[in-house]
Amino acid sequence: MADLEAAKINHDNHLLLDQPCLRLPYELLRKNFRSVHYPFEWDSTSVKNVVKDTANGLISGKTSPEDAVKSLDQMLVKMRGLKRKLTAAAEEEDRLYRQMDSRVAHLRELADLNTVDDVRYEAWSRQRLDRLLVDYMLRHGYDSSATALADERGMRDLVDVDTFVAMSKIRKSLEGGSVQEALNWCNENKKELRKMQSNLEFMLRCQQYIEMMRTGSQTKMLEAINHAKKHITPFNDIYPVEVSNMAGLLAYRPDTVLEPYASLYSASRWQKLAETFAEAHLKLLNLPMTPLLHIALSSGLSALKTPACHSTQLQVQPEQPQPANGTTTSSTPTPTATAAPHHHHGTASLTTRVCPICSTELNALARSVRYAHHGKSRLLEHDLVLLPNGRIYGKARLDEYAAKSGLPAGQVRDLVTGEVFGGDEGRKVFVT
Template structure:
């Protein structure tokens, strides 16, 4: 029963990780609708008013035939422009609906699976891993590699390449010292950024002001003052400290060592602006700020991690693997830590007096590759212990086993009835030395 429960797929937990997969097309559909709705309302109202004025002028005799023809040409030009905009919006909508259908089908396939032992689950989980890898590469700017992997696996509709390509271009522009692309993006999403709220546009305007002040020319300083009056001073109630610092910048040159003005002139502000933009962009689309691969890896490490994974014995095992030389080497590169066995009632395979190979074979967290990575990961929350043996007994060496298994192993080893034997180390103890373990 315990094995069956452990292999059963928890569909709700899977969907927690795959929420952005479904959410992003929906958010982009909303954005596409807003982008098409505004020009439609504006152009259609303009055409209606012009048609009404032309008809009234023609009936009243105030408009000549040439004026009527000219107005009709203007209306045709506006309608053709509106048609092009609506056609582009319709094509984008079709692409997003295609993405949604593909992603729903992908998650529906998971809903038809019940256990991880199903052969179909392996292929499905492999495809999900490919999605997480593409997401990771896109977030770090490896757009070409991400696109190649998505095309090779045939899952372009399951990943968000176009969205992250736009993000990468604007981030790269900020890192190279240009705010124009980011300001244009802020203009397209002004209402949404105001609701979040986000200080991205304010920070970009401050950076424009700083770059004007950096030149030191009189004309640029006057331009900077006018820029501050228009774009920075209105935020005095919201960001009083920042506005005050911008005003104080008038009295300091770029080579000043006085804070906070030295930091304002620092080139590291461009990296900070890029980070602020990425955070605002992801929050606007309801995407997590961390790569999905990190979230999945953290949850996996947390599920496997135990307090014994970072005990002194475990660390000594990791050091043995990491710093011990090859068989041809006569001197180790670093002296390994002295093994010690903590007295812990936790049933963990680390507490042995053998080599490090047994530890790292049994527990992935104790391996050299994952031990340091899992150090700051939280322990998993377990509502109940499914694989805990009945009637646990604590041996003097700190290892814990079920009493039935100890008795069975002692009988097979030919020991007297009052003796037990450690299943891992082979140490023999008297039954009087055992202590009963209670788990709450």
């Protein structure tokens, strides 16, 4: 019964991880609608006014036929521009609807599965793993690799390559010392950023001011003062400390060591701006800050994590140097047949290879996750035996393996390390 319960698929838990897969096309549809809604309203109203004024002018005789033709030509130019915007928006909307159909179909496949033993589940989970890998690579700037993997697996509609590539382009421009593309993005999403109370645009304007001050030119310093009056001082009520620091920057040159002005001139601010932009971009699209691959790994690691996995002895202890004659010193304990050294998780390379939590690759990620709560023990062997090396097995399995290995009666062999122990060296383990 326990095996059947463990193999049963919890669809709700699966969908928690796949929420961004469905949410992002919806958010992009909203953004696409907003991008053409206001231009359409503005241009259509303008055209109506031009037609009305031209007609009234012709009727009253105040407008000549030549002026009326010019007005109509201007109206046609404006309508053609609006048509191009609407055509591009319609193509983008079709692409997003195609993405939504593909993603709904992908998740519908999961709804038809009941257990992880179903052969179809392996193919589905493999595809989801590929999606998580593409998401991870896109978030870390590996755009070419992510695109190649998505195209190779034929799942371009299941991942958000275009969105993250656009984000990566702006992020790299910030890391390269340019704020213009980020400011353009802020202007396109000004209302949403204001609702989020994001300070991204303010930080970008401050960086522009800092770069003007860095030149030391009198002309640039005057431009910086005018720039501050227009873009920085209006935020004095919201960011009083930052505005005060910007004002104080007038008295300090880039080579100053006095804080906070030395930090303001520091080149590391560009990296901070890039990270702030990435956070604002993800928050705007309701995407998690953490890569989905880390979220999936964390849930699996939590199910395996035990208090022993993050003991203070996770670092492998270096071997003590041996004298030239090969004898051991008194400070180096020598294991004997009757007293083997206690074996902790993480202190031996074998353990770290076997335990995912103790492995060097996943240890840091698993450190912050919670321990799993198990209401009852599952898949627990009977007559557990603790071997001198700290590993635990069921007695029946040890006896069976000893017989297959051809060991003499009364001896057992560790299934993983291959060490041989006497049967009386093991201790019974009781689980309460």
